[in-house]
Each structure stands twice: as structure tokens, then as C-alpha cells.
Amino acid sequence: MADTTVAPKATTVGTALPLVGKTDTKPTWCPGCGDFGVVAAVEMAVKRLGIPSHNVVIVSGIGCSSNLPHFLSSYGFHGIHGRALPVAEGIRWANHGLTVIGTGGDGDGFGIGAGHFVHAMRRNVDLTYVTMDNQIYGLTTGQASPTSTMGQKTKSTPNGVIENPIDPIALALASGATYVARGFSGDVKHLADLVAKGIQHKGFALVDVFSPCVTYNKINTFDFFRQRVYKLESAGHNPADLVAAWQRSLEWGDKIPIGLFYETDRPTYEDLEEVLSAGPLALQPAGLHGKEKLLDEFV
Amino acid sequence: MSEIAVRVGGQAGDGIQSIGESLARGFSRMGLHVFGLNAYQSVIRGGHVWFQARASDGRPESPGDGADILYALDRTTVDVHAAGLRSGSTVIFDPEKFALAASDLPNGVTPLGVPTLEIARKYTSQSILQNAGGLGATAFLAGIPLDLLHQVLTDSFGRKAGDIVAWNVGASTDGYRFAEQHASPNARALSRRGAPKLLMTGNSAIALGAAAAGCKFLAQYPMTPASSIMHWMAAHSTQLGVVVKQAEDELAAINMAIGASFAGVRSMTATSGGGFSLMVEALGMAGMTETPLVVVDSQRAGPSTGLPTKTEQGDLNLMLGAGQGEFPRAILAPATPSEAYRAMIDAFRLAEEWQTPVLVAVDLHLSENYMTVDREEIDLEVPVPSLFQVQPNGGSYLRYQYTPSGVSPRAIPGQPGLNFVAGSDEHDERGHLISDIRAGIPRWISERQQMMEKRMRKLHGLAANAPAPVLEGPADAPLTFVAWGSTVAAVRDAMAELRATGHPTNLLRFPTLYPLDAEKVAALLGKARKTLLVEANFSGQFGRLLRAETGYQFSHRLLKYDGEPFFPHEIVARALEVM
Ligand SMILES: Cc1ncc(C[n+]2csc(CCOP(=O)(O)OP(=O)(O)O)c2C)c(N)n1
Ligand code: SF4
Ligand SMILES: [Mg+2]
Numbered sequence: 076m077a078d079t080t081v082a083p084k085a086t087t088v089g090t091a092l093p094l095v096g097k098t099d100t101k102p103t104w105c106p107g108c109g110d111f112g113v114v115a116a117v118e119m120a121v122k123r124l125g126i127p128s129h130n131v132v133i134v135s136g137i138g139c140s141s142n143l144p145h146f147l148s149s150y151g152f153h154g155i156h157g158r159a160l161p162v163a164e165g166i167r168w169a170n171h172g173l174t175v176i177g178t179g180g181d182g183d184g185f186g187i188g189a190g191h192f193v194h195a196m197r198r199n200v201d202l203t204y205v206t207m208d209n210q211i212y213g214l215t216t217g218q219a220s221p222t223s224t225m226g227q228k229t230k231s232t233p234n235g236v237i238e239n240p241i242d243p244i245a246l247a248l249a250s251g252a253t254y255v256a257r258g259f260s261g262d263v264k265h266l267a268d269l270v271a272k273g274i275q276h277k278g279f280a281l282v283d284v285f286s287p288c289v290t291y292n293k294i295n296t297f298d299f300f301r302q303r304v305y306k307l308e309s310a311g312h313n314p315a316d317l318v319a320a321w322q323r324s325l326e327w328g329d330k331i332p333i334g335l336f337y338e339t340d341r342p343t344y345e346d347l348e349e350v351l352s353a354g355p356l357a358l359q360p361a362g363l364h365g366k367e368k369l370l371d372e373f374v
Numbered sequence: 375m376s377e378i379a380v381r382v383g384g385q386a387g388d389g390i391q392s393i394g395e396s397l398a399r400g401f402s403r404m405g406l407h408v409f410g411l412n413a414y415q416s417v418i419r420g421g422h423v424w425f426q427a428r429a430s431d432g433r434p435e436s437p438g439d440g441a442d443i444l445y446a447l448d449r450t451t452v453d454v455h456a457a458g459l460r461s462g463s464t465v466i467f468d469p470e471k472f473a474l475a476a477s478d479l480p481n482g483v484t485p486l487g488v489p490t491l492e493i494a495r496k497y498t499s500q501s502i503l504q505n506a507g508g509l510g511a512t513a514f515l516a517g518i519p520l521d522l523l524h525q526v527l528t529d530s531f532g533r534k535a536g537d538i539v540a541w542n543v544g545a546s547t548d549g550y551r552f553a554e555q556h557a558s559p560n561a562r563a564l565s566r567r568g569a570p571k572l573l574m575t576g577n578s579a580i581a582l583g584a585a586a587a588g589c590k591f592l593a594q595y596p597m598t599p600a601s602s603i604m605h606w607m608a609a610h611s612t613q614l615g616v617v618v619k620q621a622e623d624e625l626a627a628i629n630m631a632i633g634a635s636f637a638g639v640r641s642m643t644a645t646s647g648g649g650f651s652l653m654v655e656a657l658g659m660a661g662m663t664e665t666p667l668v669v670v671d672s673q674r675a676g677p678s679t680g681l682p683t684k685t686e687q688g689d690l691n692l693m694l695g696a697g698q699g700e701f702p703r704a705i706l707a708p709a710t711p712s713e714a715y716r717a718m719i720d721a722f723r724l725a726e727e728w729q730t731p732v733l734v735a736v737d738l739h740l741s742e743n744y745m746t747v748d749r750e751e752i753d754l755e756v757p758v759p760s761l762f763q764v765q766p767n768g769g770s771y772l773r774y775q776y777t778p779s780g781v782s783p784r785a786i787p788g789q790p791g792l793n794f795v796a797g798s799d800e801h802d803e804r805g806h807l808i809s810d811i812r813a814g815i816p817r818w819i820s821e822r823q824q825m826m827e828k829r830m831r832k833l834h835g836l837a838a839n840a841p842a843p844v845l846e847g848p849a850d851a852p853l854t855f856v857a858w859g860s861t862v863a864a865v866r867d868a869m870a871e872l873r874a875t876g877h878p879t880n881l882l883r884f885p886t887l888y889p890l891d892a893e894k895v896a897a898l899l900g901k902a903r904k905t906l907l908v909e910a911n912f913s914g915q916f917g918r919l920l921r922a923e924t925g926y927q928f929s930h931r932l933l934k935y936d937g938e939p940f941f942p943h944e945i946v947a948r949a950l951e952v953m
Contacts, residue, residue: 129790165630168639362758
């Protein structure tokens with residue numbers, strides 16, 4: 076991906092363009108946390124695509140998972156709980172030359188941020204959203220999340236969850252996401268593929284990741300998923316088929332699909348926003364110099 | 375100062391605002407200054423609404439205290455407004471709609487029946503055209519020349535089908551001629567006085583000022599009385615290259631604006647108190663991540679949903695305290711559209727220079743009513759420097775570097791060699807978190823303290839660079855008004871009345887509510903012989919802030935919280951009481 080469009084020439088020419096790598100900030104996740112696999116996969120994906128690190132912005136909310144931007148050497152915005160997507164959208168609209176990746180937890184994205192999730196998908200904003208879905212609130216020490224299983228005992232539900240969980244895949248299909256995938260942090264290579272394709276995809280890409288919380292979720296563990304996941308790619312699933320994608324999204328039990336559920340081509344919000352056809356907003360002229368005629372409407 | 379005020383009233387859906395705007399524009403094209411009051415309700419059809427255009431050879435900044443011509447589209451309008459008519463005034467009505475005799479009206483007020491429906495039928499079966507006949511008759515009485523009225527109508531219907539323009543011009547001429555035959559212009563009618571003025575609402579001035587300041591991104595969720603900021607910007611979006619996003623809610627709106635600002639675009643959001651309440655957490659994030667941001671809060675009467683179409687200055691405490699913890703912010707409070715235009719330029723300048731949120735406190739009264747501005751007051755040539763200022767220096771870039779001013783070099787994503795993470799958690803100079811495993815360790819306890827102090831140092835810079843308090847009027851006047859926002863404008867009108875009756879007063883106004891230079895403010899207040907605090911809220915919120923900052927206590931206050939704007943006579947009466 077070219078970098079020349081995203082910042083004024085003066086600051087890009089003749090400078091080395093390092094790729095995204097790890098920073099000297101060590102992840103503070105519990106040993107064995109699923110999120111280690113996710114950060115590795117995101118790094119691998121962005122590197123593989125050869126996008127210079129200064130053209131990548133990783134945006135997150137709050138949660139264990141939302142600490143991810145600090146561990147990679149791109150630009151990052153570590154915002155407040157539930158609001159990663161609107162920040163990410165604002166960044167895209169300010170400079171659609173940038174590669175924007177949203178990251179965060181199931182609570183962040185499907186609980187407090189559920190409204191933004193749905194709207195970002197219907198808008199088909201061109202960004203990739205990687206959710207570390209551990210079906211629990213990790214950072215706040217183990218309460219039920221919107222994806223916790225019925226009956227699951229947590230600190231906030233000592234007698235078991237009595238609400239039906241959100242299915243992020245089905246919700247994404249219903250909301251108009253144009254790339255809908257599910258990964259497993261126990262299979263980093265496969266996950267990196269999904270993230271890379273999501274970044275290359277033009278439009279909103281969801282990669283919901285089974286990323287076990289080894290400390291607070293004793294049900295949805297690495298073993299739980301290892302025993303159950305199968306890859307859609309090897310099961311003859313056609314990701315262009317929305318009805319088939321719906322059917323696969325309903326599968327939960329002994330067999331749980333991972334991989335690409337659905338991908339389609341639809342104009343992005345940035346394509347349809349007329350003002351952006353003149354190039355990244357951040358590089359367009361600003362102010363009203365010489366626009367005196369504008370005042371005529373007030374006469 | 376001579377003036378004439380024209381009122382038109384009817385039911386929501388009758389087209390009252392459009393008649394009123396035409397009258398206001400007729401006056402402003404005569405070169406007169408105008409205050410146009412648009413009084414409406416939160417209903418789309420039915421319910422009493424009215425508009426008043428007050429024109430003057432001086433500079434009216436409030437609705438004033440009476441009217442000279444009333445165009446009543448229904449009987450309710452007469453009942454509501456007859457008492458507010460000055461002696462020598464006329465009530466225009468259509469006898470086909472309701473009967474009205476001189477005996478129904480106060481002494482000195484004359485009815486003038488105009489066959490507006492009959493006139494309309496000459497052209498079309500659409501009864502809305504009756505407004506044109508009524509408008510013509512009103513214009514005649516108000517001294518608005520017929521050719522100007524035609525121009526106004528042609529310009530406002532310009533984009534619609536030719537017939538509609540022709541009908542309106544025809545019917546307004548008929549109404550004008552009818553009045554000419556049956557009455558004479560009001561004795562207060564004024565004549566043309568030079569170049570046309572610009573007629574603006576506070577909200578159009580806010581949007582224009584933002585665009586002039588370099589704003590390229592507005593995210594907003596509809597809420598009265600802030601919505602028309604988005605409407606103006608959206609209508610000019612492609613022309614000006616401003617992206618306007620109607621967000622899914624105010625949480626999204628402010629977070630989008632912060633994201634866009636972080637990525638190198640001057641950004642804003644606008645809302646009223648309810649929406650502002652939802653924005654509170656993100657406001658703190660802008661403060662913590664040191665992302666420039668402009669937020670307009672156009673206040674309406676609260677609490678809660680309150681009176682959606684009525685005015686108040688009740689959100690000041692909220693704006694001062696919005697957000698957990700402490701971070702630097704500035705609050706600007708313009709009084710008129712002309713000041714609102716410049717306040718937006720100041721707001722963007724301050725937000726950018728000090729890398730922190732700047733709030734612009736306005737209210738329904740300023741946002742939605744009309745005032746004239748001289749063309750020279752709107753200077754579109756505002757310097758808009760590039761935001762890509764920091765150059766890579768070989769890898770030791772500190773986004774949150776400790777500096778004497780508190781402002782650190784701000785890189786923009788896309789710039790190589792300056793990558794950093796902006797965090798809403800506490801962080802060190804590089805932006806690395808000190809919120810989890812480092813929290814509580816002596817070295818990081820001290821970093822936290824330094825980082826707090828670095829951010830809060832910006833308050834000194836903001837106080838020194840934001841518009842300072844202004845004393846208007848004779849320095850030694852026996853009474854000093856203290857006011858902010860749109861209330862300032864009403865006080866100015868009251869001061870003119872007081873002056874005319876031999877009671878000089880002055881006004882200490884605060885274009886910046888926060889931060890204040892406490893010593894300077896204390897000195898200004900200390901010089902006042904007697905003060906009267908005027909605010910549109912229940913508890914005198916700004917008075918409390920001044921007391922907290924300076925120790926000054928107001929013994930005389932005029933507080934209003936009935937949802938209506940200040941009328942000069944209320945201020946005059948209270949001033950005379952205190953003096
Ligand atoms: C407005 C707000 N409410 C609550 C919190 C407390 N909080 C922090 S993270 C979190 C949930 C985290 O769960 P999830 O998003 O699934 O992330 P995880 O820690 O599991 O990765 C909560 C409730 C907060 N920071 N802000
Ligand atoms: S609490 Fe759970 S989610 Fe958080 S770091 Fe530990 S294992 Fe990971
Ligand atoms: Mg979680």
C-alpha cells in the first residue's frame with residue numbers, strides 16, 4: 076500500500092518506512108491469555124501486507140484486550156470503554172489513506188459499544204475490527220459479558236446467566252458488515268490470514284476471535300475450542316452465500332465454525348461521502364479564504 | 375434610537391417563520407439593524423407560534439418590549455399579543471377568518487381587515503398564498519418598500535417553480551396596495567439607511583465561524599436548539615469540503631470528532647444539555663489524550679428534557695464540571711451572532727494551541743433568533759496553519775513531553791518516525807501507560823503527578839489567551855451589570871433605555887467564563903460601585919463561580935428560569951430598584 080497520500084510530502088519523502096513490530100512495552104496480560112495470540116496475528120497480518128507502521132492506526136476501548144495498541148509500533152488510540160469504533164470512524168474520515176484497525180473485548184464492542192458496532196457495519200466504514208471475545212469481562216475481574224453462555228456462573232451471576240447471548244457473527248450479517256469472520260487465538264496463522272484479508276477487504280471487516288480468558292472463564296477455554304472448532308474453508312462453505320453464512324452462524328455445540336463466513340462488495344462510506352473524493356480530508360485545504368460570496372445568502 | 379417592531383402569529387405549520395424572516399430581511403436590506411425573535415413550540419402542527427422583527431437605526435440586541443404591527447393569522451394571536459401592542463399600532467387580520475372590531479382591542483390599536491384569502495384565490499387554490507397578501511399589507515405599514523419585498527420573495531422562492539414566485543409577488547403587491555388604500559404607514563416606520571446588513575441566526579454564525587477557522591469535520595446528533603448548526607454545515611458540506619456526520623448518538627458524535635481531530639482534521643460537535651451530558655466521559659478523554667476539540671452546548675431550559683424550545687443558561691455548572699477528574703478546558707460565551715462567529719475562531723485557535731477541549735456555551739435565544747451583522751464584522755480571512763508541524767528527529771519523540779507551557783509537540787498519524795499511542799489511561803511522556811503495573815511505584819507516582827501538573831499548566835495559557843472580560847459603558851457608573859452569553863445582549867438594550875432616562879450604568883461581560891484570571895476579575899469587580907448579576911438560571915451559576923474564584927459576593931441578582939428570554943423592561947425595572 077502506498078504511503079504517499081496520507082501525510083504531506085515533506086514529512087514522508089526520504090524517510091525509512093519501518094513495518095509494524097513489537098514495542099518495548101511488554102503485554103501485562105495473564106500468562107496464557109488468549110490475547111497474546113491475537114496481537115501476534117495482527118502484527119503478522121500488517122507486516123505481511125507491507126503497510127508502513129506510520130500509516131496504521133490501532134484503536135481500542137477499555138478492557139484487558141483493549142491494551143493491545145501499546146504492544147505494537149504503529150500509531151494507536153486507546154480510548155474509553157465502548158467507544159473504539161466511533162473514534163476509528165473519525166480517524167478514517169479524517170484520513171482514509173490510513174489503515175485503521177479497531178481492537179477490543181466483547182464487553183467493549185457488544186455490550187457498552189453495541190450501538191456503535193451496528194452502525195459502523197451498516198455504514199460499511201472501511202476498517203477492520205478485531206474483537207477478543209472471551210465471553211467474560213476480564214479487566215473488571217470476571218463478570219458476565221454479552222456473549223457469556225446461558226447458565227454461566229460469574230461474579231455478577233452467581234446463579235448463572237439468564238440472558239441469551241449476542242451472536243456477533245449473526246449480528247454482523249444482519250447489520251450489513253461486508254466481511255464477517257471468526258478466528259481462534261489458538262490458531263494464530265489462520266487468524267492472521269483472516270485479519271490480513273479483512274484489512275485488504277474494502278469495507279467493514281469483523282474478525283471475532285475466540286480469545287480465552289484463562290483467569291475468569293473456566294468454560295470457554297483453549298481446550299473447549301480446540302475440541303470444537305472446524306474451518307469453514309475445509310467444509311466447502313461459500314462465503315459469497317449469505318443464507319449459508321446465516322446457517323453457519325447458528326452452529327454452536329460440538330462443532331463450531333471458524334473462518335470466513337461472508338464477504339461481499341458494497342461501496343464504503345468513504346466512497347459515498349462526496350467530500351472525500353477530493354482526497355484525505357486532513358490534506359484538503361481548510362478555511363474560507365476568498366469565499367466572500369458565501370455571505371450573500373445572509374443578505 | 376428609533377425603532378419599529380412587527381409581530382406575526384398563528385399556528386405551527388402556518389408558515390409564520392417564513393413571513394417573519396421575509397419581514398426581517400426586508401428591514402435588513404433597508405440597511406437597518408434587526409432583532410428577529412422566532413418563538414415556537416415543540417410541535418410540528420398546531421400550537422401558537424410567533425415571530426417578531428424589531429428594526430432600528432441603532433443596534434437592537436433583544437426582542438424589545440412591544441410591537442407596532444401585529445399580523446394575526448388566527449384569533450389566538452390577537453388574544454395573546456394585543457396587550458403587548460404600543461399605542462398607534464395596527465392589527466392586520468382577514469375578516470373571512472374571524473371578526474375583529476376596534477372595541478376588541480386596547481385603546482390606540484386599530485384593526486385592519488385585509489382580504490388575504492380572496493387575494494390568494496385570484497392566483498391559486500392553495501390557501502398558503504394568503505400569507506403573501508398579509509405580508510404585503512404588513513410591509514406597507516412597516517415602511518418596507520415594495521421593490522425590496524419583491525426581491526426578498528424572489529430570492530427566497532428563487533429555486534422553486536416560476537409560478538410560485540409570480541403568485542407571491544402578485545399577492546404581496548395586492549396586499550400592499552390594499553393597505554395603501556385603507557391605512558397609512560406606522561408613525562415609527564423607518565427609511566432606508568445604506569448598505570444591506572447580513573441577517574444571521576446564532577447557529578449559522580457558529581457554523582460559518584467554524585468553517586472559517588478551518589473546521590473540516592462536524593459530527594452531531596439532532597437536538598434542539600443545536601440542530602441548525604448541522605443543517606447549515608450539511609447544506610454547505612460539498613461546497614466547503616466539510617464532512618458532516620449525523621452520528622447514531624452523542625457518544626458517537628464526540629468520539630468521532632476526537633478521532634478525526636487526532637488524525638489531523640479540525641473537528642467539532644454541537645448539542646444541547648441532554649446530548650452534552652452523554653458526551654461528558656469523552657470530553658475527559660480529549661483532555662487526557664490532549665486532542666483539540668470544540669464542543670458547542672446550545673442550552674435549553676432543563677432539567678432533563680425540560681422545555682425543548684425555550685431558553686436558559688442552566689448548563690454552566692455542567693460544563694464546568696463535566697468529566698471525572700480534572701483536565702484543562704475553556705468555556706467561551708458569545709452574546710450575539712457576530713460574537714459567536716468570532717468565538718468559534720477563538721475556540722478552534724485555543725483548542726489547537728492548548729490541545730484540549732474548548733466549549734462554546736450558547737443558548738436557544740442566541741442559536742435560533744436572528745440578528746443583523748455588518749459585513750465588515752465577518753472577516754473570512756482567518757489563518758489556518760497546517761497541523762503537520764512536528765518533524766521526526768530520529769526516534770526520541772515524546773508526544774507528552776513535559777514543557778513549561780504544558781503543550782507538547784503533536785504528531786499526526788501518517789507522519790513517519792513519530793508513531794505514538796494516545797491513551798485515556800494515565801501515561802508517561804512517551805504515552806506509555808502508568809495506570810496498571812506501574813501504578814503505585816514511587817517513580818511512577820511522581821510521573822503521574824508531573825503529568826497532571828503538565829496538563830493543568832495549560833490553564834494559565836488558556837486564561838492568558840482567551841478573550842478577557844470587557845467593561846462596557848462609563849467606568850464610574852453607579853451600577854455595574856454582570857452578565858454572560860445572550861443575556862449580555864438584553865442588558866445592552868436595557869442600558870440604552872436607562873441611559874435615555876438619565877440612569878447611566880455599565881456592564882462587565884465575560885466572553886470567557888473559564889478559566890478566569892481571578893486577580894484581574896477581582897479588581898474589576900472591586901471597582902464597581904454596585905453590581906447586579908443577570909443570569910437565565912435558578913441559582914446564579916456564574917455568580918457562584920465568580921465567588922469561588924474571587925470571593926466576591928453579589929448582593930443583587932436578577933435570575934430568570936421561565937424559559938423566556940430577558941426583555942429589557944425586566945432588567946430596567948430591577949436596575950432602578952437596586953440603584
Ligand atoms: C464507562 C465505563 N464503565 C465501566 C468501566 C469498567 N470496565 C473496564 S473494562 C470493562 C469490561 C471489559 O470487558 P471486555 O470488553 O470484554 O474486555 P476484556 O477485559 O474481557 O478483554 C469494564 C466494565 C469503564 N472503564 N468505563
Ligand atoms: S484476566 Fe483474562 S482476559 Fe484479562 S489478561 Fe487475564 S486472562 Fe486475559
Ligand atoms: Mg471480554
